Amino acid sequence: MKVGIIGGGGIVGASAGFALQLGGIVHEIVLVDVNADLADGQALDMMHGAPAIADQLITAGAYEDLADADLICITAGLRRKPDESRLALINRNVALFKTILQSVKAAGIKSDATILVVS
DSSP: OEEEEETTTSHHHHHHHHHHHHHSOOSEEEEEOSSHHHHHHHHHHHHHHHHHHOSOEEEEEOGGGGTTOSEEEEOOOOOOOTTOOHHHHHHHHHHHHHHHHHHHHHTTOOTTOEEEEOO
16 A cells, blocks of 8 residues: 655654554555655655564655555645634635645546545
8 A cells, every 4th residue: 555645744744654654554655745855854764664664665755656646645734823813724724725636636646546634
């Protein structure tokens, strides 16, 4: 099974990746993040523990690397600004999700892929 995590450079995304790594049922994990260096660092940290757990490939990548993913987990989101209302925050996140979903669609994902949103 291949899993892509959008927002994989952040705490929630990296934690989700680590949990999947420990579960041992996922063969490949791809971390995608707007901060590619952060996603790369998280992937390297996880790969250092992979040989002790299972035969896994953990990388940082781009939306195109999700084309053959079985599961796409979206953990990306914008932080609340000081004094920002919840409504304003959700509107900013809706705009972000539209961009993310357009990028996922443009990558040409599998027709039977599952998209999971963590919020």
